[in-house]
Amino acid sequence: MKNWRETYRVLADDLTARGLDVAQIKASLKTQRVETPSWGYADSGTRFKVFRQRGAARTAYEKLADAAQVHKYTGIAPSVALHIPWDKVDDYAHLMSYAQGLGLQLGAINPNLFQDEEYMLGSLCHPDAAVRRQAINHCLECVEIAVTVGSNIISLWLADGTSSPGQDSIRGRKHRLLEALHEVYAAMPAPMCLLIEYKFFEPAFYHTDLGDWGMAYLMAEKLGDRAQVLVDLGHHPLGTNIEQIVALLIDEGRLGGFHFNNKKFADDDLTVGSINPYELFLIFNELIDGERDPQVTMDVAYMIDESINIKPKIESMLQSVINVQEAYAKALLINRDKLAEAQAAGRVVEAEETLLDAYRTDVRPLLAAVREEMGRAPDPITAFRASGYYEKVCAERIPEEGAGAGYPGA
Numbered sequence: 001m002k003n004w005r006e007t008y009r010v011l012a013d014d015l016t017a018r019g020l021d022v023a024q025i026k027a028s029l030k031t032q033r034v035e036t037p038s039w040g041y042a043d044s045g046t047r048f049k050v051f052r053q054r055g056a057a058r059t060a061y062e063k064l065a066d067a068a069q070v071h072k073y074t075g076i077a078p079s080v081a082l083h084i085p086w087d088k089v090d091d092y093a094h095l096m097s098y099a100q101g102l103g104l105q106l107g108a109i110n111p112n113l114f115q116d117e118e119y120m121l122g123s124l125c126h127p128d129a130a131v132r133r134q135a136i137n138h139c140l141e142c143v144e145i146a147v148t149v150g151s152n153i154i155s156l157w158l159a160d161g162t163s164s165p166g167q168d169s170i171r172g173r174k175h176r177l178l179e180a181l182h183e184v185y186a187a188m189p190a191p192m193c194l195l196i197e198y199k200f201f202e203p204a205f206y207h208t209d210l211g212d213w214g215m216a217y218l219m220a221e222k223l224g225d226r227a228q229v230l231v232d233l234g235h236h237p238l239g240t241n242i243e244q245i246v247a248l249l250i251d252e253g254r255l256g257g258f259h260f261n262n263k264k265f266a267d268d269d270l271t272v273g274s275i276n277p278y279e280l281f282l283i284f285n286e287l288i289d290g291e292r293d294p295q296v297t298m299d300v301a302y303m304i305d306e307s308i309n310i311k312p313k314i315e316s317m318l319q320s321v322i323n324v325q326e327a328y329a330k331a332l333l334i335n336r337d338k339l340a341e342a343q344a345a346g347r348v349v350e351a352e353e354t355l356l357d358a359y360r361t362d363v364r365p366l367l368a369a370v371r372e373e374m375g376r377a378p379d380p381i382t383a384f385r386a387s388g389y390y391e392k393v394c395a396e397r398i399p400e401e402g403a404g405a406g407y408p409g410a
């Protein structure tokens with residue numbers, strides 16, 4: 001955006017004329033934080049092919065170096081989620097200090113209970129107690145890693161389910177799952193939280209043990225206050241109203257976090273906001289509604305979970321962080337008093353138009369001003385490209401056989 005400063009001045013006057021507090025909006029934007037996924041910087045693909053990308057990160061250290069670029073240019077991505085064993089290292093304390101040297105913290109620890117040979121029939125839900133023990137021990141190892149790196153989040157997704165009718169007892173699996181989760185929960189030192197991520201199918205194709213928000217919520221309720229539900233935007237049947245699920249979990253005090261990404265069909269893990277930016281805006285509308293309600297306490301982990309197969313990964317991650325920022329900025333422009341009045345009076349079109357006034361506002365000049373005031377690049381992608389970092393890592397990182405991030409096929 002060439003002359004964004006002039007455009008920003010006009011926008012700020014317009015927002016003030018619309019009765020909005022520009023200084024307050026900018027202050028909120030400066031406190032926004034989004035965690036990026038280590039696995040988003042490494043080679044990934046589909047079951048058909050993982051296309052290797054020149055310059056893709058191959059080790060936990062290289063993933064952190066790339067994540068530091070995203071934080072350098074946006075200013076709002078200071079932490080990175082790890083996936084174990086994809087990010088397994090000999091010395092996690094050393095990895096933590098390396099991250100701190102880059103201005104980063106290590107965030108959510110993601111156990112991996114979907115790649116060991118023993119997990120064909122499940123992990124924590126497996127009929128064989130020895131396999132369940134193996135899975136529980138991996139989660140306990142992840143709790144230890146979280147303690148070592150100063151993380152307070154265990155982010156758990158289970159591939160567990162069945163792929164043919166009758167394969168296993170659905171209630172039996174539920175009992176095994178709860179027993180195992182109680183042991184993991186008890187091992188987490190407060191205030192560490194367990195985020196339970198649900199998904200309606202894949203890799204299981206008949207039933208999934210944690211198949212929707214209700215099943216994850218039920219488990220959280222049975223475990224305790226430090227168990228919450230994680231909403232991955234790619235884990236719902238088409239047509240699902242995700243912002244309604246978000247509003248409900250906020251109201252029940254069980255919204256623990258997000259895996260932001262986008263989809264057209266299934267769990268596509270595409271760049272955030274690249275397919276349905278209006279949905280992301282409506283989700284942030286519910287989040288702000290909750291934040292503004294004194295009855296509601298929220299402690300939400302905003303995280304990205306994307307696997308980019310074609311685009312250069314760092315640029316896609318920059319797009320994703322910027323799109324999360326834009327969705328929040330647009331939602332902050334909603335005149336909430338006007339919205340509440342229209343809703344109460346049943347003036348439905350006026351209510352929708354109040355949302356659209358905000359959504360249709362081009363917030364890029366506002367974000368450019370906020371970034372500059374944070375000492376960051378008004379236009380992160382252009383600044384990153386001008387840095388030559390990508391060319392540098394392409395030259396340095398000669399793809400090695402089997403050096404993928406642990407992503408299947410990588």
Ligand code: LRH
Nearest residue numbers: 110157197232259267305
């Ligand atoms: C499962 C999932 C989960 C991660 C994986 C990389 O589809 O969303 O969050 O463990 O992707």
Ligand code: MN
Nearest residue numbers: 197232259305
């Ligand atoms: Mn996810």
